[in-house]
Amino acid sequence: MPKIVDHHERRLELVDATWRIIARNGLEGATLREIALEAGFANGALKPYFPTKDTLLEFAFSHVFNRTNQRIARVLGTMTGLAALRAFCLEVLPLDEERINEARIVIPFWQKAVNDPQKARIHQQSMAEWATTIQRLLAEARAAGDIRAAVDDALLAGQLLDMLLGAQIAAALSPAGSPIAGQAEQLEGYLALLAA
Numbered sequence: 001m002p003k004i005v006d007h008h009e010r011r012l013e014l015v016d017a018t019w020r021i022i023a024r025n026g027l028e029g030a031t032l033r034e035i036a037l038e039a040g041f042a043n044g045a046l047k048p049y050f051p052t053k054d055t056l057l058e059f060a061f062s063h064v065f066n067r068t069n070q071r072i073a074r075v076l077g078t079m080t081g082l083a084a085l086r087a088f089c090l091e092v093l094p095l096d097e098e099r100i101n102e103a104r105i106v107i108p109f110w111q112k113a114v115n116d117p118q119k120a121r122i123h124q125q126s127m128a129e130w131a132t133t134i135q136r137l138l139a140e141a142r143a144a145g146d147i148r149a150a151v152d153d154a155l156l157a158g159q160l161l162d163m164l165l166g167a168q169i170a171a172a173l174s175p176a177g178s179p180i181a182g183q184a185e186q187l188e189g190y191l192a193l194l195a196a
Helices: 007-025 032-039 053-076 081-092 097-113 117-143 153-173 183-195
Strands: none
Touching (some): 007 097, 032 053, 053 081, 081 117, 081 183, 097 117, 117 153
């Protein structure tokens, strides 16, 4: 009887192997052959799932984004306003090895997106989704009296999103396994400015 393969699970195994390779060797070291070897598969086993390294990178970026959103949803629960905004940001900030490795996937994706309209579209849609969520949480916090900054919420959401993405760049460039100190404190400082 032939072995039944869970294709979704196989894709996730390949993405996890990709993360490990990129974290260790960078994007250039993440060849399809190395990824297959890391995942314990034959080189040809990747082709049905990811015909090119670019398709694998797109899937990996989408998976990172979805995983982050799942973490955010779990942590937020029924939170609203400023508490929810803080929790959202803390899940995006690269404060541990897992999220630093996620940043190491995202950075090469951004590099490719500069000259690839499809990847740029994926990034823009993802960031538009986060900006919408951030604006909603800012509006809730403002309605509760927790935010008094005389700056439009759309501008504040853009600033906060830029801060979160910049933190990912800083973490991706830091030595392996060393989170950037002070990121959570910088977030608290920013949120304090909004309340002043």
